[in-house]
Amino acid sequence: MTIIRPGTIANQVNALLRERIRDGVYPPGGRLPSESELCDDFGVSRATVRTVLAKLATEGLILRKQGDGTYINEHIQQINTHLGGLWEFGRLIESSGYRPSIRSISISERSPTVGESQNLNLREAENVLALERLFYADGKPVILAHNSIPSRLVDQGSGPFDGGLNIRDFLWRYCHRKIAYAISDIHSVMAGEELVDLLSLQRTRPLLQIQIIFYDRDNQPLVCGTSYFDDKLLRLRLVQAWGG
Amino acid sequence: MTIIRPGTIANQVNALLRERIRDGVYPPGGRLPSESELCDDFGVSRATVRTVLAKLATEGLILRKQGDGTYINEHIQQINTHLGGLWEFGRLIESSGYRPSIRSISISERSPTVGESQNLNLREAENVLALERLFYADGKPVILAHNSIPSRLVDQGSGPFDGGLNIRDFLWRYCHRKIAYAISDIHSVMAGEELVDLLSLQRTRPLLQIQIIFYDRDNQPLVCGTSYFDDKLLRLRLVQAWGG
DNA sequence: TAGTGGTCTAGACCACCCT
């Protein structure tokens, strides 16, 4: 068949396979066509097909059995939160079955806290651009997110800022930087007064706290953030798959 | 050079590269030899080298820059907890800087709870083998772990069981099953009396709770588990890397 | 311009599962 999508061939095959799995073109829980059939179908080499299948396998979306075939894991199909979902709060909200939205509480430049200065490896007297935002699930506040970016990285005169962007898009739009990797720490904390108020909790309650630092390919810290949410409303679910 | 290790060529190259990075054979934070140099060095094809480098890159251990080279990420070197660390509590304890040990509290067959019955997809009147274990960091109790395996999966007459094995090894030794993937839910909970006692907490405190279900390649649930630990003592740290 | 990583191909051989 002919491919008309943008991007590399592997990405196109990837997108097509995901579509077909999602839309049930291949029987849910059933077997995928063999690698050689997929090669013929897409008109690509086996290596390309295998690259894509390997990626889907590490996400747990398919299960591969030597000498038998490749099977669709309907279990995972419903979970859109693989890894990477740790920072995409919009997806996290969606995967819990709600419609996500974002409200920007404040976006302003200020001097850094001690923690920010360490995490972002700031020099003396460097400021940060601080974002405070609330994520909503079906209109109900569920996640409070603080993020800080070294002011030096922000393009001059690039405001006003769109507080509705996720961090990756924000960094690209206003800093022209790409995220290479991130380190996250997950903690369990009791909600303070501010959190009880902002998240409309009835009373104080243990919440999940996610601290995350994003780095670019030059190992330079781009953003650090601290976020809070009630794990009784949203589910933090991770999938790990082993090829073998 | 000649390779003398067991396993596939790719695995041997993988192990060698990790060793060299860990031992500082390649300058920490510096550049790795180019792909073609590694090919010559190891005597393998470029595709094989690239397979290995891709894996190291997704773990964040190396940073790849087109047109430039491959750089060692000294930042990640110290973090042995990539993904997969979510269930290997021994490693989790090590990565927080302690010496891990395990004590088995009880291993017994019993009827399942409602949750276990659902999670393990048990039939009527099926029992489970229940493990209750404590993990220690430098001799101090830090993680309480409950795990349940359908009795049907356990080889007949395979007891007594070694409570010091991690789940993967336990399943292999006593059930001859391999884990294909796992789904984990992370929650924030207040320690109850039993936990305060077992983990020698001074008072009740918010803890991290990890609920996990392991499946085999046939999508059959093998084990479900619930574990608790104090995130003030142990760090739950995840690394996510994007190839691009 | 030279060298690096990124993408893709065609083909070989092996290990494994099913019937």
Place this chain on the structure above:
DNA sequence: GGGTGGTCTAGACCACTAC
């Protein structure tokens, strides 16, 4: 035996970065 996925090779061309 026949088909499936697992491993590996040799070689081509492209895109990007540093100089």
